[in-house]
Amino acid sequence: MHSFTEENYLKTIYSLAARQDGDEVSTNALAEMTATKAASVSDMLKKLADKQLIHYKKYQGVRLTDEGERLALKIIRRHRLWEVFLVEKLGFGWDEVHSMAEELEHIRSDELVERLDAFLNNPQFDPHGDPIPTVAGEMPATGYRKLSDVMTGERVRIMGVLEHSAEFLQHLVRSGLTLGCEVGMNQISSFDRSVEVQIGPETTLFISYDVARNLLVS
Amino acid sequence: MHSFTEENYLKTIYSLAARQDGDEVSTNALAEMTATKAASVSDMLKKLADKQLIHYKKYQGVRLTDEGERLALKIIRRHRLWEVFLVEKLGFGWDEVHSMAEELEHIRSDELVERLDAFLNNPQFDPHGDPIPTVAGEMPATGYRKLSDVMTGERVRIMGVLEHSAEFLQHLVRSGLTLGCEVGMNQISSFDRSVEVQIGPETTLFISYDVARNLLVS
DNA sequence: ATTATTTTTTAGATAACCCTAAACTTTCGC
DNA sequence: GCGAAAGTTTAGGGTTATCTAAAAAATAAT
Numbered sequence: 001m002h003s004f005t006e007e008n009y010l011k012t013i014y015s016l017a018a019r020q021d022g023d024e025v026s027t028n029a030l031a032e033m034t035a036t037k038a039a040s041v042s043d044m045l046k047k048l049a050d051k052q053l054i055h056y057k058k059y060q061g062v063r064l065t066d067e068g069e070r071l072a073l074k075i076i077r078r079h080r081l082w083e084v085f086l087v088e089k090l091g092f093g094w095d096e097v098h099s100m101a102e103e104l105e106h107i108r109s110d111e112l113v114e115r116l117d118a119f120l121n122n123p124q125f126d127p128h129g130d131p132i133p134t135v136a137g138e139m140p141a142t143g144y145r146k147l148s149d150v151m152t153g154e155r156v157r158i159m160g161v162l163e164h165s166a167e168f169l170q171h172l173v174r175s176g177l178t179l180g181c182e183v184g185m186n187q188i189s190s191f192d193r194s195v196e197v198q199i200g201p202e203t204t205l206f207i208s209y210d211v212a213r214n215l216l217v218s
Numbered sequence: 219m220h221s222f223t224e225e226n227y228l229k230t231i232y233s234l235a236a237r238q239d240g241d242e243v244s245t246n247a248l249a250e251m252t253a254t255k256a257a258s259v260s261d262m263l264k265k266l267a268d269k270q271l272i273h274y275k276k277y278q279g280v281r282l283t284d285e286g287e288r289l290a291l292k293i294i295r296r297h298r299l300w301e302v303f304l305v306e307k308l309g310f311g312w313d314e315v316h317s318m319a320e321e322l323e324h325i326r327s328d329e330l331v332e333r334l335d336a337f338l339n340n341p342q343f344d345p346h347g348d349p350i351p352t353v354a355g356e357m358p359a360t361g362y363r364k365l366s367d368v369m370t371g372e373r374v375r376i377m378g379v380l381e382h383s384a385e386f387l388q389h390l391v392r393s394g395l396t397l398g399c400e401v402g403m404n405q406i407s408s409f410d411r412s413v414e415v416q417i418g419p420e421t422t423l424f425i426s427y428d429v430a431r432n433l434l435v436s
Numbered sequence: 437a438t439t440a441t442t443t444t445t446t447a448g449a450t451a452a453c454c455c456t457a458a459a460c461t462t463t464c465g466c
Numbered sequence: 467g468c469g470a471a472a473g474t475t476t477a478g479g480g481t482t483a484t485c486t487a488a489a490a491a492a493t494a495a496t
Contacts, residue, residue: 115308
């Protein structure tokens with residue numbers, strides 16, 4: 001069996017790798033994400049390498065092995081299913097569920113997860129629009145783009161977020177931006193890359209680059 | 219905050235004290251229940267005493283303080299609500315849920331527990347007939363007796379179990395004994411204290427003393 | 437009541453995970 | 467290409483929760 005801590009490292013390595021276009025993940029990046037120090041990460045990487053969960057050469061960064069990725073996707077699947085439960089069944093807001101799901105994802109029972117999945121009617125996406133890995137261990141591809149990459153004149157639908165902090169999510173709600181919401185790209189500032197989008201026939205909204213690059217659309 | 223381990227000790231102390239008619243709980247009994255050694259228990263008791271969660275005098279056994287009991291009841295409340303969830307919503311059998319609930323009970327969010335309670339329609343009893351402690355920290359009294367204490371000729375209803383092992387629960391199911399089932403006490407053996415009960419007009423069932431003393435009735 | 441047995445506690449170790457400080461690689465800037 | 471800066475690993479410790487073995491206290495037995 002694997003400890004909570006090991007599971008968290010695997011999940012974090014997966015997320016960082018995905019975010020960084022498949023590159024190898026650095027010790028410092030892991031230290032920052034796990035809120036620990038680089039020295040502690042080094043220790044743990046040695047342990048994970050011994051268990052064949054990561055490919056690790058000193059000073060060279062890490063990459064998950066197939067087995068490591070399988071485990072990471074399992075944890076992420078649990079996390080996202082619990083988030084759906086918390087929002088759909090218990091009525092929590094999408095900005096409130098992350099830390100609870102961080103704990104629930106470590107409950108060790110495959111049977112529980114599969115029954116939860118059925119109870120929730122096999123959802124494909126979590127409340128933030130993230131795809132839920134399959135039981136088989138596949139991460140569904142979405143093909144979403146960042147709102148910051150959309151061209152003037154395009155009309156797109158908001159499908160997900162890259163940033164999951166409560167602050168960011170609450171900011172979206174206050175701006176009137178929700179998942180499924182359709183927006184038209186009116187213009188992109190060449191100065192600060194902020195964008196102006198059209199919501200409904202009458203309403204326009206200014207979105208900073210920092211927000212736009214964290215919004216996924218299709 | 220308190221560690222998983224501390225929470226487990228508090229819960230165990232509460233359960234053992236309740237089972238033993240309110241007596242003080244012994245180090246060895248705790249060691250057996252927590253599947254550790256007496257030496258480890260001694261260490262932990264010192265720590266819990268430092269935190270004012272138990273009354274502890276060396277060699278004299280332990281008793282929960284008010285704060286310790288409050289915490290123990292909180293954990294038990296969580297445990298029993300999660301058991302209801304697993305059985306009622308996910309369709310698990312009452313013999314399958316204990317170990318999952320042992321993990322779920324440590325999820326740290328009062329809000330989560332209260333929303334779960336509402337989602338389950340404020341159940342009063344868990345799938346084993348155990349009363350669910352209130353938010354206020356009260357353990358509801360049930361007034362149940364053991365089947366082994368019922369007199370010949372009495373007619374009673376099975377309301378709960380004292381033993382929660384999967385083996386025992388499965389044995390009950392195989393015997394046709396379920397919660398809510400009405401039985402009449404036909405006779406009690408003076409030799410081995412086993413009992414013969416009437417289930418429905420035509421069926422009688424022999425129950426060993428070991429089973430009868432673990433069945434709660436009203 | 438004095439010894440024998442059981443129970444409990446202390447002493448000393450270990451494993452997991454984290455830390456700081458120091459040493460060692462790699463990378464960057466010129 | 468070489469020194470400085472940045473990034474990473476090792477060395478040496480600390481904490482929590484566990485263990486075994488041995489000592490101490492309480493209980494039981496004669």
